[in-house]
Each structure stands twice: as C-alpha cells, then as structure tokens.
Amino acid sequence: MSQGKNVIIFGATSGIGRGLVLFFAKDGYQIAATGRRKDMLESLRKEAPNQIAVYENDVNLLRETEQVFRKIVETFKTIDVIVHCSGIGDENPALDWPTEQNTLQTNVIAAAHIYGLAFKLFRKQQFGHLAAISSIASLRGNRHAPAYFASKAFQVNYLESLYLKTKEIKSGNVYITDIRPGFVNTKMALGNEIFWLTPLPKAVRQIYAAIGQKRRKVYISHRWAWIALALKVVPARLIRIFK
Ligand SMILES: NC(=O)c1ccc[n+]([C@@H]2O[C@H](COP(=O)([O-])OP(=O)(O)OC[C@H]3O[C@@H](n4cnc5c(N)ncnc54)[C@H](OP(=O)(O)O)[C@@H]3O)[C@@H](O)[C@H]2O)c1
Numbered sequence: 001m002s003q004g005k006n007v008i009i010f011g012a013t014s015g016i017g018r019g020l021v022l023f024f025a026k027d028g029y030q031i032a033a034t035g036r037r038k039d040m041l042e043s044l045r046k047e048a049p050n051q052i053a054v055y056e057n058d059v060n061l062l063r064e065t066e067q068v069f070r071k072i073v074e075t076f077k078t079i080d081v082i083v084h085c086s087g088i089g090d091e092n093p094a095l096d097w098p099t100e101q102n103t104l105q106t107n108v109i110a111a112a113h114i115y116g117l118a119f120k121l122f123r124k125q126q127f128g129h130l131a132a133i134s135s136i137a138s139l140r141g142n143r144h145a146p147a148y149f150a151s152k153a154f155q156v157n158y159l160e161s162l163y164l165k166t167k168e169i170k171s172g173n174v175y176i177t178d179i180r181p182g183f184v185n186t187k188m189a190l191g192n193e194i195f196w197l198t199p200l201p202k203a204v205r206q207i208y209a210a211i212g213q214k215r216r217k218v219y220i221s222h223r224w225a226w227i228a229l230a231l232k233v234v235p236a237r238l239i240r241i242f243k
Helices: 015-026 038-045 062-076 097-125 146-168 200-212 224-233 236-242
Strands: 006-010 030-035 052-056 081-084 128-133 174-181 217-220
Touching: 006 015, 006 062, 015 030, 015 038, 015 081, 015 200, 030 038, 030 062, 038 052, 052 062, 062 097, 081 097, 097 128, 097 146, 097 174, 128 146, 128 200, 146 174, 174 200, 174 224, 200 217, 217 224
Parallel strands: 006 030, 006 081, 030 052, 081 128, 128 174, 174 217
Antiparallel strands: none
16 A cells, blocks of 8 residues: 555444554554544554544544544545454343344444545545445344344445445546455454454454455454355254354
C-alpha cells in the first residue's frame, strides 16, 4: 500500500482491529483508531504516536459516533480506507433478551450506521474503501448464538447492497470488502472446543492483504472458503444433528 494515506478503524482497541492498526502504521498511514476502552486506546497510540490518533467512542451512541466521525474527517481532510471491526458476540442459549438486544444493537444498528457514514463520505469524495469484518457465521443459523449469527448475515447483505450501490458512483473508485473470518484467536472466538482456530497474527496478515487487493469478499484463513462452500449446501437438519 502507498504512503500518505488516511484510515479510520472502528473497534481498534483489541483483536483484529488493533492488529490492523499496526499494519497500517507500518505502511505509513495516518490512523484514527476508535473504541470504548481508554487505556487500550492510549497504549495503542504509544505504538506510533506520530501516526495514530485515538478517539474514545461507543458505536451504540449514534449521535456521538457521527460527531466523532465528523471530527476525524475535519482533521484528516480525506479518508482513503474505513475498517469496521467493532462487534460483539456471546453464546446465549437461554435467549436472554438483553444479550440478544445488545448484539443486534452493536452488530446491526451501529454497524449499518457506520457503513452508511462511510459510504456517504466516499460518494462525496468520489473515492474510498470500506472494509468490514463480518464472519463465516453469516452463512447459517446457530442454536447457541442466534443473534450473533443473524447479525452477521445482516452485515453481509448490507455490504453487498453497498457494493451494488457503488454502481451509482461515477468515478468507479469506491470499493467494498466483506471479510469473513472463521475462528480467530481473540477473546471473541465463541465456544470452548474451537475448530481450526487461526492465530491472530496470521488472520490480520491475510485481512490486511485482502484490503490491499481490494477484494470483494474473502474468508480468513483462506481454507474457510472450503467450509463456506459446504455450509451453503448442507441441509439444516444435518446441522441440527451435529451442532
Ligand atoms: N475472533 C473470531 O473468531 C471472529 C470470527 C469471525 C468474525 N469476527 C468479527 O471480528 C470483529 C472483531 O472482533 P475480534 O475477534 O477482534 O474481537 P475483540 O478483540 O473483542 O474486538 C472487538 C472490538 O470491537 C469493539 N467494540 C465492541 N463493542 C463496541 C462499542 N459498543 N463501541 C465501540 N467499539 C466496540 C471493541 O472495543 P471496546 O470494547 O474497547 O469498545 C474491540 O475493539 C467482530 O465484528 C467479530 O464479530 C471475529
């Protein structure tokens, strides 16, 4: 990737988002990093203080998010890349409503809100790249975490809609990348017996490469693409037996 560019990363305080900040910093980007945990933001800023600016933000506070977004754009003038990593996911077999609601609020409402802010900015600029972390979970339902799996399906469809909407942008310079990890070794990985857990550094390296290549969609690690093929055709009654 080239030098002198600007990126915003939502959900940069840990896991995939934090890892991506460090890749962008190595490539000379100016970075606006957001999240709720102030101490994590401050320790991240210290990694490259001349390049990383931090903004404390809860994406569920929609007006505050708009203000933070506006402030970042005013400071940076133009934005080349926006990466959406903020998300939550809990196993919730009891269907405890506050847990389901919180997941939907963060992964559906707040996510669509940020996708929209990004798309409208890029339409105005006539260039830009929105990369968002959805999940392999988008492909099917799951009895342990219904809201999480459904929220990821929402993200994938919304991102595809935005991709279709790029047709309306005359310059042809706006890109949408949908990143679908399998299991990545962060605190988010759901469950105890985790299958094909990708180490965080490997996942971040592959995600950063996919963003650089402006891929439309990508599975992380890449071998999850084979699982995705199977998941798309397997009948629900089989999933019901094994999962
Ligand atoms: N790890 C996996 O196995 C896996 C697999 C597929 C997809 N994903 C997706 O990858 C994305 C990143 O997750 P991760 O694995 O890197 O886990 P993580 O370390 O828990 O990162 C989640 C990030 O989201 C931020 N966030 C959550 N709620 C927020 C809120 N209300 N406002 C602002 N920021 C918020 C967190 O920051 P604060 O808490 O500081 O606010 C944190 O920076 C998520 O969308 C997740 O669904 C992960």
